[in-house]
Amino acid sequence: xxxxxxxxxxxxxxxxxxxxxxxxxxxxxxxxxxxxxxxxxxxxxxxxxxxxxxxxxxxxxxxxxxxxxxxxxxxxxxxxxxxxxxxxxxxxxxxxxxxxxxxxxxxxxxxxxxxxxxxxxxxxxxxxxxxxxxxxxxxxxxxxxxxxxxxxxxxxxxxxxxxxxxxxxxxxxxxxxxxxxxxxxxxxxxxxxxxxxxxxxxxxxxxxxxxxxxxxxxxxxxxxxxxxxxxxxxxxxxxxxxxxxxxxxxxxxxxxxxxxxxxxxxxxxxxxxxxxxxxxxxxxxxxxxxxxxxxxxxxxxxxxx
Amino acid sequence: xxxxxxxxxxxxxxxxxxxxxxxxxxxxxxxxxxxxxxxxxxxxxxxxxxxxxxxxxxxxxxxxxxxxxxxxxxxxxxxxxxxxxxxxxxxxxxxxxxxxxxxxxxxxxxxxxxxxxxxxxxxxxxxxxxxxxxxxxxxxxxxxxxxxxxxxxxxxxxxxxxxxxxxxxxxxxxxxxxxxxxxxxxxxxxxxxxxxxxxxxxxxxxxxxxxxxxxxxxxxxxxxxxxxxxxxxxxxxxxxxxxxxxxxxxxxxxxxxxxxxxxxxxxxxxxxxxxxxxxxxxxxxxxxxxxxxxxxxxxxxxxxxxxxxxx
Numbered sequence: 272x273x274x275x276x277x278x279x280x281x282x283x284x285x286x287x288x289x290x291x292x293x294x295x296x297x298x299x300x301x302x303x304x305x306x307x308x309x310x311x312x313x314x315x316x317x318x319x320x321x322x323x324x325x326x327x328x329x330x331x332x333x334x335x336x337x338x339x340x341x342x343x344x345x346x347x348x349x350x351x352x353x354x355x356x357x358x359x360x361x362x363x364x365x366x367x368x369x370x371x372x373x374x375x376x377x378x379x380x381x382x383x384x385x386x387x388x389x390x391x392x393x394x395x396x397x398x399x400x401x402x403x404x405x406x407x408x409x410x411x412x413x414x415x416x417x418x419x420x421x422x423x424x425x426x427x428x429x430x431x432x433x434x435x436x437x438x439x440x441x442x443x444x445x446x447x448x449x450x451x452x453x454x455x456x457x458x459x460x461x462x463x464x465x466x467x468x469x470x471x472x473x474x475x476x477x478x479x480x481x482x483x484x485x486x487x488x489x490x491x492x493x494x495x496x497x498x499x500x501x502x503x504x505x506x507x508x509x510x511x512x513x514x515x516x517x518x519x520x521x522x523x524x525x526x527x528x529x530x531x532x533x534x535x536x537x538x539x540x541x542x543x544x545x546x547x548x549x550x551x552x553x554x555x556x557x558x559x560x561x562x563x564x565x566x567x568x569x570x571x572x573x574x575x576x
Numbered sequence: 577x578x579x580x581x582x583x584x585x586x587x588x589x590x591x592x593x594x595x596x597x598x599x600x601x602x603x604x605x606x607x608x609x610x611x612x613x614x615x616x617x618x619x620x621x622x623x624x625x626x627x628x629x630x631x632x633x634x635x636x637x638x639x640x641x642x643x644x645x646x647x648x649x650x651x652x653x654x655x656x657x658x659x660x661x662x663x664x665x666x667x668x669x670x671x672x673x674x675x676x677x678x679x680x681x682x683x684x685x686x687x688x689x690x691x692x693x694x695x696x697x698x699x700x701x702x703x704x705x706x707x708x709x710x711x712x713x714x715x716x717x718x719x720x721x722x723x724x725x726x727x728x729x730x731x732x733x734x735x736x737x738x739x740x741x742x743x744x745x746x747x748x749x750x751x752x753x754x755x756x757x758x759x760x761x762x763x764x765x766x767x768x769x770x771x772x773x774x775x776x777x778x779x780x781x782x783x784x785x786x787x788x789x790x791x792x793x794x795x796x797x798x799x800x801x802x803x804x805x806x807x808x809x810x811x812x813x814x815x816x817x818x819x820x821x822x823x824x825x826x827x828x829x830x831x832x833x834x835x836x837x838x839x840x841x842x843x844x845x846x847x848x849x850x851x852x853x854x855x856x857x858x859x860x861x862x863x864x865x866x867x868x869x870x871x872x873x874x875x876x877x878x879x880x881x882x883x884x885x886x887x
Contacts, residue, residue, distance in 0.1 A: 344850075348850065435735075436737065438737070440737050440738055445823075445844050445845065446651075446652055446653040446845065451653075452653075452655075455655065456655070461655040461656055462656065463651050463654045463655075463656065463657065464651075466648070466649065466650065466664070466824075466825045466826055467824050467825065467826035467834075468824055469738065469740070469822050469823055469824045469834055470823045470824065470825070470836075470844075471823060472823075472844060480738065480740075483728075483731070483739075484737055484738050485737070486737050487737070487738070
């Protein structure tokens with residue numbers, strides 16, 4: 272009889288012990304997680320958002336307990352967030368403007384620190400069968416700008432085989448794209464684009480449309496080239512020889528539409544942020560730059576032909 | 577005596593009805609009434625919130641409503657001269673919708689007539705299932721078809737330089753609105769009393785004469801409603817036209833020109849416009865414009881139907 276009375280009690284004890292153990296285990300794990308999981312906020316350039324995402328995922332795989340949260344919005348948005356203190360690292364596909372550096376000093380009392388993580392060239396694409404050999408920056412402007420006068424390939428002295436209507440089909444990007452802004456600034460001199468271009472929502476889409484359209488011309492990152500298109504060498508002035516968007520020309524900035532890809536921090540990075548940037552600049556991080564279609568920053572030291 | 581008979585047991589039963597049943601019924605009634613009225617609440621709330629986002633710009637000094645409505649220059653992020661003109665976008669929307677209706681109305685009404693009047697029971701059941709399946713295809717899949725299959729066909733057969741254009745968007749939207757027109761149109765035809773058909777046949781009319789002279793006039797309101805619902809589907813469609821029309825801001829000169837529609841423009845740009853900026857607000861204003869257009873379409877439909885009814 273007495274055993275019958277004890278048994279439920281004993282069971283209760285066992286259950287309680289198990290529950291306590293489980294609860295302790297969970298709370299210990301929880302405490303450990305919150306101690307270890309550092310979150311780095313990363314924001315900025317749309318051009319670099321895929322690259323930054325790839326870095327973040329790869330870094331997560333390393334299991335250092337550091338999570339990187341990446342978002343786009345544009346280089347300017349990222350820099351604004353950085354000096355507001357909302358993010359730890361800003362991505363920018365352009366250099367920081369002097370007034371932005373000044374703002375950083377005023378807001379934080381520290382100097383912004385710039386890391387060049389790679390290079391990108393904005394390539395000008397035409398269809399593979401387009402006989403054009405090279406194009407000048409001012410000709411590009413005359414094709415794409417609002418008051419531009421070039422509307423037919425014949426005006427450039429180009430005859431495309433098998434085409435009766437040689438109206439130039441302009442392929443551009445949506446107005447929020449960083450690539451769009453870069454092209455507007457460096458080719459159009461900040462004038463507006465002529466309306467009526469096909470404004471596509473991605474770098475890859477531009478190359479695809481150009482690849483399937485004989486009379487098209489478009490611009491996109493050099494990493495997106497396919498066999499259906501060719502990249503045109505660009506000459507800074509009409510009559511000068513064209514400069515091809517190669518790795519060497521991109522690194523040396525001889526190519527007119529070359530740009531550096533940066534990440535910025537406020538002051539010298541510390542702790543997890545420093546580790547992360549060091550990793551980005553290491554071989555593993557730079558390999559991802561190359562896989563994403565850009566030129567790794569370490570090529571600058573030893574330019575390849 | 578006969579009229580009082582049902583009330584006598586009723587009076588007897590009422591006191592024994594449990595209270596929870598009475599209350600439950602009241603509650604259900606209230607819920608149903610609430611869901612009925614909620615449509616009004618939602619419409620007003622959506623209008624209010626869209627308006628609230630757009631209002632600061634609408635009443636700002638720097639903003640001109642005339643330019644917004646009647647200028648073709650859309651430069652929301654210009655570095656030198658920002659202009660918000662939506663005329664090209666509005667015309668783009670109208671062009672694609674009009675072309676879509678040109679294809680969809682004959683096909684849709686024709687299919688509705690065939691299903692309701694000419695085909696046998698088994699064919700009808702099969703067709704109805706297939707048409708329902710057609711309307712269940714998500715719009716992004718239609719857009720995909722437009723972007724890949726249709727654009728290639730258009731380039732091959734018309735010689736257009738680019739396959740994503742008004743024609744492509746029109747065909748895709750027509751395919752999307754045909755199921756709407758067919759199912760509503762068929763209901764409208766079925767609602768015509770059989771006595772009309774019997775009378776027509778008894779007078780010696782052929783089946784075609786019956787359709788043309790009797791059923792179409794009798795089902796006019798329903799068919800108009802079907803067509804306008806199709807128009808509504810086409811005007812409001814976003815994803816498919818975003819992918820199939822080529823996304824170029826310009827007034828089209830032919831069906832082979834690329835255009836951009838109001839809906840596609842909002843979808844493409846809202847995600848990137850900084851919240852609270854002029855660009856953001858002007859996109860909400862575009863939404864308001866779209867709202868006004870669909871409202872006008874529906875109002876016209878309503879008035880047209882009433883006008884017909886009065887005759």
